[in-house]
Amino acid sequence: MPTTGFLAAFTDKPCQRIIFQILWVSLIPPFSTVKETECLEELGKRITHARTDANMTQQALADKAAVSLATLSKAERGYPMTTATLFRILTALGRGDKLPDLLPEPAINPIALKKALKTRQRVR
Numbered sequence: 001m002p003t004t005g006f007l008a009a010f011t012d013k014p015c016q017r018i019i020f021q022i023l024w025v026s027l028i029p030p031f032s033t034v035k036e037t038e039c040l041e042e043l044g045k046r047i048t049h050a051r052t053d054a055n056m057t058q059q060a061l062a063d064k065a066a067v068s069l070a071t072l073s074k075a076e077r078g079y080p081m082t083t084a085t086l087f088r089i090l091t092a093l094g095r096g097d098k099l100p101d102l103l104p105e106p107a108i109n110p111i112a113l114k115k116a117l118k119t120r121q122r123v124r
Helices: 005-010 013-025 036-053 058-065 069-076 083-092 096-102 110-117
Strands: none
Touching: 036 069, 058 069, 058 083, 069 083, 083 096
């Protein structure tokens, strides 16, 4: 089944990993000493917590997210996952709309804004 819409951009495996890294790095404050494994473990704990809050079994969430039980289990234990897998799990938990908040729209640079508003004057 071809993927359309938002997930279509994530069908390429290298693209998935790069986007996941960008999304994950945006959660970590600059100059943080937090390691990737610690972050993934924390993400796994949060997925587990959200699943148990929703009174869902791993199998029920895996079915709803259209991922295998093994994939969900690994995600909850802190193993790396693709962006598409993360998106499917969050969507199944009713939190897929939060993913774009990780990378907000870029703010306009004040210097670029000044240049954009500056009108060119004829030199005499």
